[in-house]
Amino acid sequence: MKKNFIRIVLLIAVIWLIFFIKDIPKYRFGYFVEGPELKYEHRDADVLKLENGNVLILGQNAHSCPTQESCKDDIMPVVEVPSEIYNVKTNKIEELRLPNNIRYQAKGILLKNNKLLLTYAYDSSDNSYPKIKKVGEDIKDIKPPYLYDSMAIVNLDTLKVERIIKKQINKIKSYNPNWYFGEKFIFLNNSDVLMIDFNNTVAEVFDIQKINSKLLNIEIPTSIYSTVIAKDKNKVLIFGENNLKKEAEQNAQLNNTDNVYEYNVTTEKLKPVGEVLRRNKTTIKRINKDEIMIMGGETDAPEQEFNVRNIEIYNISKNTSEIVGKLIKTHATHRTHTDKIVFEKINNKYILIVGGHKPNYSFDAFLITTEIFDLENNKTYIGPNMLYYPVAVKGIKLIDGSILFIQQGLNTSRRLQIFKKRIRK
Numbered sequence: 513m514k515k516n517f518i519r520i521v522l523l524i525a526v527i528w529l530i531f532f533i534k535d536i537p538k539y540r541f542g543y544f545v546e547g548p549e550l551k552y553e554h555r556d557a558d559v560l561k562l563e564n565g566n567v568l569i570l571g572q573n574a575h576s577c578p579t580q581e582s583c584k585d586d587i588m589p590v591v592e593v594p595s596e597i598y599n600v601k602t603n604k605i606e607e608l609r610l611p612n613n614i615r616y617q618a619k620g621i622l623l624k625n626n627k628l629l630l631t632y633a634y635d636s637s638d639n640s641y642p643k644i645k646k647v648g649e650d651i652k653d654i655k656p657p658y659l660y661d662s663m664a665i666v667n668l669d670t671l672k673v674e675r676i677i678k679k680q681i682n683k684i685k686s687y688n689p690n691w692y693f694g695e696k697f698i699f700l701n702n703s704d705v706l707m708i709d710f711n712n713t714v715a716e717v718f719d720i721q722k723i724n725s726k727l728l729n730i731e732i733p734t735s736i737y738s739t740v741i742a743k744d745k746n747k748v749l750i751f752g753e754n755n756l757k758k759e760a761e762q763n764a765q766l767n768n769t770d771n772v773y774e775y776n777v778t779t780e781k782l783k784p785v786g787e788v789l790r791r792n793k794t795t796i797k798r799i800n801k802d803e804i805m806i807m808g809g810e811t812d813a814p815e816q817e818f819n820v821r822n823i824e825i826y827n828i829s830k831n832t833s834e835i836v837g838k839l840i841k842t843h844a845t846h847r848t849h850t851d852k853i854v855f856e857k858i859n860n861k862y863i864l865i866v867g868g869h870k871p872n873y874s875f876d877a878f879l880i881t882t883e884i885f886d887l888e889n890n891k892t893y894i895g896p897n898m899l900y901y902p903v904a905v906k907g908i909k910l911i912d913g914s915i916l917f918i919q920q921g922l923n924t925s926r927r928l929q930i931f932k933k934r935i936r937k
Contacts, residue, residue: 538894538895538896538897539896539934540934540935541858541862541864541884541893541895541896541933541934541935542858542864542895542896542931542932542933542934542935543896543931543932543934544896544897544898544899544929544930544931544932545899545929545930545932546899546927546928546929546930547598547603547916547927547928547929547930548598548603548604548605548927548928549605549926549927549928550569550596550605550918550926550927550928551594551596551605551607551926552571552593552594552596552926553593553920553922553926554569554570554571554593554596554618554918554920555618555904555920555921555922556618556849556904556920557569557570557571557572557618557619557920558570558618558619558620558621559906559908559918560620560621560622560628561622561908561909561910562597562622562626562668563622563626565600565910565911566597566598566599566600567597567598567600567908567910567916568595568596568597568608568628569595569596569597569598569918570595570618570619570620571592571593571594571595571596571608571609571610571618572591572592572593572616572617572618573590573591573592573593573610573612573614573615573616574590574591574615574616574617574618574632574660575588575589575590575591575615575644575659576588576589576590576591576593577589577591587644588644590615590636592609592612593618594607594608594609594610595607595608595609595610595618596608598916598928600910600911600912608671609671610628610630610666610671611666611671611672611673613635613636613637613673614630614633614634614635614636614664614673614676615633615634615636615659615660616630616632616633616660616664617630617631617632617633617660619631619632619697621697621698621699621705622699623665623699623705623720626667626668626669627665627666627667627668627674628665628666628668629663629664629665629666629697629705629720630663630664630665630666631663631695631697631707632660632663633660633662633663633664633676634657634659634660634661634662634676635662635676638657640657641657641658641659642655642658642659644659656682656683657682658682658689659689660689661678661679661682661689662676662677662678662679663676663677663679663718664676664677665677665720675723677718677720677723677725678725679707679716679725680716680725680726680727681707681709681712681714681716681727684712684714684727687712687714688711688712694709694710694711694712694736695707695708695709695710695711696708696710696738696739696740698740698741698742698748699742700717700742700745700746700748700777701745703719703720703721703722704717704718704719704720704745704777705717705718705720706718706740706748706777708730708732708738708740708748708750708775710732710734710735710736710738711736713730713731713732714727714728714730714732715727715728715730715732715775716728717777728777728780729780730775730780730782731782732750732782733771733773734750734752734773735752735792737752737792737793737848738750738751738752739751739752739794739796741796741797741798741804743774743828746776746777746778747774747775747776747777748774748775748777749772749773749774749775749785749804749828750772750773750774750775750782751770751772751788751794751796751804751806751826752770752792752794752796768789768790769787769788769789769790770787770788770789770790771784771786771787772784772785772786772787772788772826772831772833773785785831786826786831786832786833787833788806788824788826788833789806789819789822789824789833789835790819791808791809791810791819791820792809792810792845793808793809793810793845793848793852794806794807794808794809794845794853795807795808795845795852795853795854795855797855799825799857799863799887800860801828802827802828802829803825803826803827803828804825804826804828805823805824805825805826805855805863806823806824806825806826807823807824807839807843807853807855807865808820808839808843808844808845808852808853808867808868809844809845810844810845810846811842811844811846811871817842817844817871820839820842820843820844821838821839821841821842822835822837822838822839823835823836823837823838823839823885823892824836836887836890837885837890837891837892838892839865839883839892840883840892840893840894841870841879841881841883842868842870842871843865843867843868843869843879843883844868844869844870844871845868845869846869849904850903850904850921851867851868851869851878851902851903851904852867852868853865853866853867853868854866854867854902854905854906854907854917855885855907856907856908856909856915857909858884858913858915858931858933858935859913859933859935860887861886861887861888861935862884862885862886862887862935863884863885863887864882864883864884864895864907864915864931865882865883865884865885865895866879866882866898866902866905866907866917867879867902867905878901878902878903879901879902880897880898880900880901880902881894881895881897881898882894882895882896882897882898883895896931898917898929899927899929900919900924900925900927900929901924902917902919903919903920903921903924904919904920904921904924905917905918905919905920906918906920910930913933914930914931914932914933915930915931915933916928916930917929917930917931
C-alpha cells in the first residue's frame with residue numbers, strides 16, 4: 513500500500529515536472545508582476561509618458577453617467593475623475609487633480625516643457641454652452657457652441673490652464689460634433705498640432721505658440737478607424753482606407769490592399785504613396801525611424817483570419833510593405849475600445865504582443881496568452897501569460913525597460929501589471 517502511494521506521488525511529480533519544463537521557454541524573455549492598484553476607473557483614457565519617465569493616466573472633469581444611480585433623474589451630471597500618475601521609482605500611484613475651472617474629457621497629448629494639451633475641453637464659466645439634461649440626448653440637435661469644442665493647454669508644473677484654443681471646425685455647416693470618435697491629434701513639431709476629423713472629413717492645424725489655427729483643404733478617402741502617424745514636421749501618413757459600402761465584401765478577399773496616403777500640411781496635398789494589406793481595426797505603430805508595424809484586425813468572415821494573423825512592416829523611406837511573419841494565434845479585434853491588440857518593444861530585437869480576442873466573439877474569449885516576435889529572424893514565440901485578462905488594455909514602455917499595462921474596461925481589475933524583461937540586448 514505504501515509503495516503504491518509512493519508510486520502515485522512520484523508519477524504526479526513527474527507529470528508536474530514535465531509541464532513545468534514545457535512552460536519554461538515561455539518565460540525566457542520575461543514575466544509579469546503585479547503593480548499597484550489605481551484608485552479610480554478610467555475608461556478609454558489616454559495614457560502618456562511624462563518627461564520625468566512617470567506615466568500619466570488622464571482623468572476627466574466632464575458630463576458623465578458612471579452609474580444608473582447617478583443619473584436616476586435622467587440628468588447627466590458633471591463628474592470629476594482625477595488623473596493618476598504611476599511613479600516608476602516608487603512603484604506607487606499618485607493622484608493628480610487637473611484644474612476644475614474647465615470641463616475636459618480624458619483625451620490629450622503631451623507638448624514640450626511638461627505641458628499637456630487636453631484635446632476636448634471648454635470654459636465651464638461660459639454660460640453660452642448648452643446644458644446636458646437628458647441621458648442619451650442627441651448632440652446633433654444642439655446648436656453651437658458645442659460642448660468640448662476647444663482645446664486647453666495645462667502647465668503640469670503649476671497645474672494652471674495657460675490657454676484655451678477654439679476649434680474652427682465647429683463653424684463648418686453641417687458639422688457633427690463628437691467628443692470621442694473619429695478625430696486624431698498628432699504632434700508635428702514644437703509648435704504645430706494636426707487634427708484630422710475622419711467623422712466630418714476635415715482637418716485643422718493648430719499653432720500652439722501663436723495660439724491660432726487654420727482649416728486645411730483635404731478630401732479624406734478613409735474611415736474613422738484610420739491611423740495617422742507623423743512622418744516629419746510637415747507630413748503625416750494615413751493608414752486605413754475603406755470603401756464602407758463594400759467593406760464586408762472587400763475585407764473577405766485575401767491579399768486585398770489599402771492605399772497608404774501621405775498628407776502634406778504645408779501644401780495641403782494628399783496623395784497615395786504605398787499599399788498595405790486590407791484589414792479593419794488594426795494596431796499600427798512606428799517601431800523605429802523608418803518602420804511601421806501593423807498587426808491584428810477584425811474577423812467578420814473566416815477568410816479574414818488569414819489577413820489578421822499576418823505581421824506586416826511598412827517602410828517609410830521606401831514606401832513599401834512586407835509581410836514579415838505570422839501570429840501563432842488569431843488576435844482578433846471586435847470592438848476597438850475593448851480588445852484591440854497591443855504591442856510594445858522589449859528591445860530592438862523583440863516585440864511583446866498582448867490583447868485581442870479568439871475569433872469566435874464572446875466576452876470570455878479575451879486572450880490572456882502573449883506572443884513574442886523576433887525582428888531579426890522573423891519568428892514568433894509563445895510568451896508568458898498575463899496576470900489578468902487584457903480587457904481594454906493599454907501598454908507603455910517604462911524608462912527601466914519594463915512595460916506597463918493598464919486595463920480600462922468596465923468592472924475590470926484596476927491592478928496594473930508589469931512585464932519585466934530577462935533579456936539584455
